[in-house]
Amino acid sequence: MAKTHARWTAAGSVVAVAASLLGGAVFAAPAQAADPPVITLTFDDADGDQVAAAQILNQAGLKGTFFTPSGYLDATGYMTTAQALALQTAGHEIGGHTVTHPDLVQMGADEAKRQICNDRVNLANKGFRITSFAYPFASTSDAVLQVVRDCGYNSARGLGDLESKVPESVGFGFAEAIPPLEPMLTKAPDQIDNTWTILDLKNLVTKAQPAGGWVQLTFHHIGDGIDPTTNTADPLTVSTPLFQEFVTWLAGEQAAGRATVKTVDQVIGGTVKALVNGPAAPAPQTTGNLIKNPGLETAPLVAGGLPQCWAAGGWGTNTRAFSVATPGHTGTAAGQMVMSAYTNGDGKLLPSLDLGECAPSAVPGHIYQIKAWYKSTAPTQFELYYRTGLGTWSYWNLAASPLYNAAANWTQVTYTTPPVPAGASAISMGMNLISIGTLLTDDFELTDTASAAPAEATAAILAAATASSLGTATGTVVCGLAAGGCYQNYQAGVIHWSSVTGARITKGAIDAAWAAQGWENGGLGYPTSNEIGGLKDGGVYQNFQGGVIHWSPATGARITKGAIDAAWAAQGWENGGLGYPTSNEIGGLKNGGVYQNFQGGVIHWSPATGARITKGAVRATWAFFNWENGFLGYPTSNEITGLKNGGVYQNFQGGVIYWSAATGAHPNAGAIRVAYASQGWENGRLGYPTTNEFAIGGGAVAQDYQGGRITWSPTSGTSITYR
Structure with missing residues (x-):
C-alpha cells in the first residue's frame, strides 16, 4: 500500500481509529482536563533561509526540528554543514530526509535503503544526532516504513493527516496521539505555504488545545523564498514578518501554559540506535545507452506512478501534470507533461536523481551525446543535472541545449553536452517546457562519445567511406552503441559498424525510416548491407538484421519483416502482383493481428492463420463484411485459382x-x-x-x-x- 499526501488516502483509517476509540470510551470515566498540546516546528529540506528562522526561534526560547537531506548540505542555496551543526549546538534537532529527496515509493528496495540508511549514516558521520525522519513528498508505503525502522530511526513524519485550512482535511482531527499509534508515520497538517495567514497558523494550535495531543507544523522557506540558482520565489514560503509574529504568539501560549513546544526527538524519546549502511550502488555503466528504461516501457512500481527510473521535475510558479501517454514513438508508452498554467520556471520528466539505481553514470571530462524523440505544442530543450559527493545533485549551468521548435509529429533531436564537471559521478537530463503546452517524450539515448573506438571499427568505417560518395566526415567516430557498435556522420549519410554486421552506409529516406524505428535499438537492428539498386521502377532496398527497407519513388521507404516479408517474397517481391509496400506493418488488430498495405493488395497476419494476401474484389467483399472483425475472420489461404x-x-x-x-x-x-x-x-x-x-x-x-x-x-x- 502506497501513501502519498495523506489527506487523500488516510481518511478511512482516521475514521476507523476514531470509531474504535469511541467504542472503547462508552463506559469510560468522566474525562479530566487535557494537557496542553505539544507543538513541534519542523523545517524541511535544509533551505539556507532556515538559518535566520532558527535565530528567531532562539530569541523566543523555542527549538525546532530541521529535516535535512544530507545531499543538500553545502550546496548552493542550502545550509552548510557548519550552520547545521551550530543549530544542533543551540538545542535544535537535525533529522533525516533521505540523501537526494526522492519519491521513495517510486524506487526499488535497494535504492530506498540507500536513500534512507545512507542519509542517516552521512549525517551521523558529520556529527549529528539522528533519530527522526520525514518522508519526502509525504510519500511512503508499508515497505518503506519498514526500511525506516531497519535504518534505525525512532519516528517518521508524514503530511496532510490532520485538519488545517485545506478543505480536504476536514474531519481528520486536530492532533496526533502521544505516543503516536504508528511512530513510523506520525500525523501532521499540510505543509505551510505563502497562502497561509496568521489566523491559519494560530488555528493549528488553538483547535488542538481542548483535547491536547501533538501538532507538527511544517515550514520550508522563511523570508522571500527566492532561489538563488533560478532567481524565482518558491510558493512554499512564509514571510519573515509572518513567521516572527507567529513565533512570538506561540512563545506567549507556552508561557501561559496553553501549549508546549518540543522537538520531535523530545516527543518520541528513545535511544540513538546503531547506524545501518544501505546496499552498495550498482557498478557504473560506461558503454551503450546509459539511460535505464529509455523507452519508458517498464511500468511504475506503484499504480498511477511514472515509468520506472523516471521522475517528475521542475521549478518556479507553474502548474504541471505528468502521465504516461499511449502509444509512444515506439512501443506502448511515452512520457507526457501538460503545463496548464505558467508564470516562470519549467517542468520536465527526467531520469531519477538517485544514488545509482537509475541515474546514468558519468565520467568527469567526458562528452555525452543525447538523443530523444518528442512531440510538443511549444518549444522545448534539454536541461541537464550532475551528481557529486555523497549525492548532491546540481543544475548543470550553461549546459542546456538550444530550444527546439514545437513539433506535431514525432521528431528526433540530438545534443552533445559540454565536458562533464570535475567530481561528477552521474548526470541526468530531461526535455522541458517553459510555457503552457503539452510535451511527449520517448526513446531516449545517452552515450559516452569518449568511449574509445575499436581499431577494427575505425578501419572499417574509413574503408566504407573511401569506397562511397558520402563526402567528408562531419563528426568523429562515436562508439558505445548497442552490441558495442559505432557510427560516424558524413555529409551525405551515416556509416554504422558492429562486429557482427561490419560497416554499412545508410542515407536518405531509408536512413530516416530506420531512425524512426530507433536506429540499432529498434526491431531492425543494424544494417547488414548497403543500399542495393536496380529494382523495378527505380527502387532500392537495404537489408537489416530484423528486416528489409524498400524504397521507390512512388511509395517511399517501407519496412517489411517476418512472416509478411516472407509472404511478399513468395509473390516475387516488387515484381509480383503486390508491387511495393505502401505502409509499414500496422498492428492493433483482433487477436494480435497485423497487416501491411501494398500497391496491389494487403497482407494480413495473425498467430492462428499466418500471413495471407487479399486483393481486388475478394478483398473488397471481405472489407464490406468488416475485415477480420466480421463473421469471416482472418483469411486462411491466399486466392486459389x-x-x-x-x-x-x-x-x-x-x-x-x-x-x-x-x-x-x-x-x-x-x-x-x-x-x-x-x-x-x-x-x-x-x-x-x-x-x-x-x-x-x-x-x-x-x-x-x-x-x-x-x-x-x-x-x-x-x-x-x-x-
Missing part, C-alpha cells in the same frame, strides 16, 4: 469468398456452404453464387446462385431450388 470460367476463391476462418467475372465476389458460409458443396460447388448445377446471404423472414436466410437458390431456416434446415 483454376476454377470454372476463370473463377477464384479464398478461404477464411468463417467461410469462403468466391469470385467469377460473371457474378462478382460473394461469401459462402455455414449450412448454406455445406449444401453448396454437396452440389459440387461451382461445377454443379447451381454454378457460382450471385448474391450474398439475405434474410427472407422468420429467421430464414437464402443465397442465390446462377442456377438456383439455397434456403436455410431454423426449423427446416437447408433446401435447394433450381431455375
Whole structure:
C-alpha cells in the first residue's frame, strides 16, 4: 500500500481509529482536563533561509526540528554543514530526509535503503544526532516504513493527516496521539505555504488545545523564498514578518501554559540506535545507452506512478501534470507533461536523481551525446543535472541545449553536452517546457562519445567511406552503441559498424525510416548491407538484421519483416502482383493481428492463420463484411485459382469468398456452404453464387446462385431450388 499526501488516502483509517476509540470510551470515566498540546516546528529540506528562522526561534526560547537531506548540505542555496551543526549546538534537532529527496515509493528496495540508511549514516558521520525522519513528498508505503525502522530511526513524519485550512482535511482531527499509534508515520497538517495567514497558523494550535495531543507544523522557506540558482520565489514560503509574529504568539501560549513546544526527538524519546549502511550502488555503466528504461516501457512500481527510473521535475510558479501517454514513438508508452498554467520556471520528466539505481553514470571530462524523440505544442530543450559527493545533485549551468521548435509529429533531436564537471559521478537530463503546452517524450539515448573506438571499427568505417560518395566526415567516430557498435556522420549519410554486421552506409529516406524505428535499438537492428539498386521502377532496398527497407519513388521507404516479408517474397517481391509496400506493418488488430498495405493488395497476419494476401474484389467483399472483425475472420489461404470460367476463391476462418467475372465476389458460409458443396460447388448445377446471404423472414436466410437458390431456416434446415 502506497501513501502519498495523506489527506487523500488516510481518511478511512482516521475514521476507523476514531470509531474504535469511541467504542472503547462508552463506559469510560468522566474525562479530566487535557494537557496542553505539544507543538513541534519542523523545517524541511535544509533551505539556507532556515538559518535566520532558527535565530528567531532562539530569541523566543523555542527549538525546532530541521529535516535535512544530507545531499543538500553545502550546496548552493542550502545550509552548510557548519550552520547545521551550530543549530544542533543551540538545542535544535537535525533529522533525516533521505540523501537526494526522492519519491521513495517510486524506487526499488535497494535504492530506498540507500536513500534512507545512507542519509542517516552521512549525517551521523558529520556529527549529528539522528533519530527522526520525514518522508519526502509525504510519500511512503508499508515497505518503506519498514526500511525506516531497519535504518534505525525512532519516528517518521508524514503530511496532510490532520485538519488545517485545506478543505480536504476536514474531519481528520486536530492532533496526533502521544505516543503516536504508528511512530513510523506520525500525523501532521499540510505543509505551510505563502497562502497561509496568521489566523491559519494560530488555528493549528488553538483547535488542538481542548483535547491536547501533538501538532507538527511544517515550514520550508522563511523570508522571500527566492532561489538563488533560478532567481524565482518558491510558493512554499512564509514571510519573515509572518513567521516572527507567529513565533512570538506561540512563545506567549507556552508561557501561559496553553501549549508546549518540543522537538520531535523530545516527543518520541528513545535511544540513538546503531547506524545501518544501505546496499552498495550498482557498478557504473560506461558503454551503450546509459539511460535505464529509455523507452519508458517498464511500468511504475506503484499504480498511477511514472515509468520506472523516471521522475517528475521542475521549478518556479507553474502548474504541471505528468502521465504516461499511449502509444509512444515506439512501443506502448511515452512520457507526457501538460503545463496548464505558467508564470516562470519549467517542468520536465527526467531520469531519477538517485544514488545509482537509475541515474546514468558519468565520467568527469567526458562528452555525452543525447538523443530523444518528442512531440510538443511549444518549444522545448534539454536541461541537464550532475551528481557529486555523497549525492548532491546540481543544475548543470550553461549546459542546456538550444530550444527546439514545437513539433506535431514525432521528431528526433540530438545534443552533445559540454565536458562533464570535475567530481561528477552521474548526470541526468530531461526535455522541458517553459510555457503552457503539452510535451511527449520517448526513446531516449545517452552515450559516452569518449568511449574509445575499436581499431577494427575505425578501419572499417574509413574503408566504407573511401569506397562511397558520402563526402567528408562531419563528426568523429562515436562508439558505445548497442552490441558495442559505432557510427560516424558524413555529409551525405551515416556509416554504422558492429562486429557482427561490419560497416554499412545508410542515407536518405531509408536512413530516416530506420531512425524512426530507433536506429540499432529498434526491431531492425543494424544494417547488414548497403543500399542495393536496380529494382523495378527505380527502387532500392537495404537489408537489416530484423528486416528489409524498400524504397521507390512512388511509395517511399517501407519496412517489411517476418512472416509478411516472407509472404511478399513468395509473390516475387516488387515484381509480383503486390508491387511495393505502401505502409509499414500496422498492428492493433483482433487477436494480435497485423497487416501491411501494398500497391496491389494487403497482407494480413495473425498467430492462428499466418500471413495471407487479399486483393481486388475478394478483398473488397471481405472489407464490406468488416475485415477480420466480421463473421469471416482472418483469411486462411491466399486466392486459389483454376476454377470454372476463370473463377477464384479464398478461404477464411468463417467461410469462403468466391469470385467469377460473371457474378462478382460473394461469401459462402455455414449450412448454406455445406449444401453448396454437396452440389459440387461451382461445377454443379447451381454454378457460382450471385448474391450474398439475405434474410427472407422468420429467421430464414437464402443465397442465390446462377442456377438456383439455397434456403436455410431454423426449423427446416437447408433446401435447394433450381431455375
